[in-house]
Amino acid sequence: NSELFTLTYGALVSQLLKDYENVDDVNKQLERMGYNMGIRLIEDFLARTGSGRCYDFRDTAEKIQSGFKIYLGIAPSITNWSPASDEFSLVFEANPITEFVELPDHCLNLKYCNILTGVLRGACEMVQMEVSSWFVQDQLKNDSVTELRVKFVKRLEDAIPAGED
Amino acid sequence: EGEEDLSKLEWMGFGVGYRMIERLTREWSRFKDELDMIKFICMDFWSSLFQKQIDNLKTNHHGIYMLQDNGFRLLAHIGAKDSKQYLKECPKLLAFTCGLLRGSLANLGIISVVKAEISALPSCKFHIEVQRV
Numbered sequence: 001n002s003e004l005f006t007l008t009y010g011a012l013v014s015q016l017l018k019d020y021e022n023v024d025d026v027n028k029q030l031e032r033m034g035y036n037m038g039i040r041l042i043e044d045f046l047a048r049t050g051s052g053r054c055y056d057f058r059d060t061a062e063k064i065q066s067g068f069k070i071y072l073g074i075a076p077s078i079t080n081w082s083p084a085s086d087e088f089s090l091v092f093e094a095n096p097i098t099e100f101v102e103l104p105d106h107c108l109n110l111k112y113c114n115i116l117t118g119v120l121r122g123a124c125e126m127v128q129m130e131v132s133s134w135f136v137q138d139q140l141k142n143d144s145v146t147e148l149r150v151k152f153v154k155r156l157e158d159a160i161p162a163g164e165d
Numbered sequence: 166e167g168e169e170d171l172s173k174l175e176w177m178g179f180g181v182g183y184r185m186i187e188r189l190t191r192e193w194s195r196f197k198d199e200l201d202m203i204k205f206i207c208m209d210f211w212s213s214l215f216q217k218q219i220d221n222l223k224t225n226h227h228g229i230y231m232l233q234d235n236g237f238r239l240l241a242h243i244g245a246k247d248s249k250q251y252l253k254e255c256p257k258l259l260a261f262t263c264g265l266l267r268g269s270l271a272n273l274g275i276i277s278v279v280k281a282e283i284s285a286l287p288s289c290k291f292h293i294e295v296q297r298v
Binding site for chain 2: 012
C-alpha cells in the first residue's frame with residue numbers, strides 16, 4: 001500500500017521537524033536514516049535482481065533507475081551526463097513520496113526527499129563506490145520536475161583485514 | 166526515556182492511521198455500529214495495510230476488543246518462529262501499529278487505548294479499550 005508508505009514518511013519528516021528546531025539538522029537526519037536503509041536495501045536489491053558488478057557509471061545509473069522501479073514503482077529518466085561521465089541527473093516527473101505534501105513557508109530549506117540521497121550513498125558504498133547526490137530541482141518548491149544529481153566520487157578499495165598484508 | 170520514544174512512534178502511527186482511514190472509507194457506506202467499524206478494521210483496513218486479515222477477533226461487547234494476528238508482518242523476520250531472542254525489542258516494533266489502530270478508530274469517532282501483547286513470534290494481539298465519555 002503506497003499510501004501507507006507515503007503517509008508514514010510524511011509522519012517521520014514532521015516528527016523530525018518537531019524534534020530538531022533547525023531544518024538543516026532535519027536534512028542531515030534524513031540523509032543518515034537513508035544511509036542506514038541503503039546499506040540494507042542493496043542486499044535485497046542484489047538478491048532480487050541477480051545483477052552483477054557495474055562496469056561503468058552509466059551501467060550504475062541504469063541499475064539505480066531500476067531500483068526506483070522496484071521499490072517506488074517509478075522510472076526517473078537519466079539525463080544531463082557530464083562530459084566525463086561521472087555525473088548524471090535523475091529526473092522525476094512524479095514522486096510517490098511527495099504525494100499529499102505541501103511545504104509550509106518556514107520549511108523552505110527542507111529537503112523533503114533527502115532520505116533518497118542517503119539511500120543512494122549507503123547502497124553504493126556497499127558495492128565499493130562512493131557517490132554523492134543532491135537535489136537541484138524540487139517540485140515541492142515549484143520546479144516543474146524534481147531533479148536529483150548523482151556524482152561518482154571514487155572507488156572504495158576492499159579493506160585488508162588486520163594482520164594480513 | 167524509552168517510553169518517550171515509544172510515544173513518538175505511537176503518535177506518528179496515530180497520524181498515519183487517522184489519514185489512512187479517511188482515504189479507505191471514501192466510498193464506504195455509513196457503519197451500523199462500533200462492532201461494524203471494528204470488523205472493517207480487522208478486514209479491509211488490515212488487508213490494505215498488511216495484505217492479510219486479522220485472524221481472530223474477540224470482544225466482551227462492552228468496549229473491549231482483542232485482535233489477534235497469527236503472522237504479523239512487521240514481526241515476520243524477527244528471529245525464528247517462537248524464538249524469544251528479540252522479544253524485548255518487540256514493543257518498539259508495535260508502538261507504531263498501536264497508533265495506527267488508535268488513529269484510525271479516532272477518525273471513525275471511537276476514542277480508545279490500544280496496547281499490544283506478544284506471546285509467541287510472529288503472532289501478536291492488540292487490545293483495544295474504548296473510552297466512553
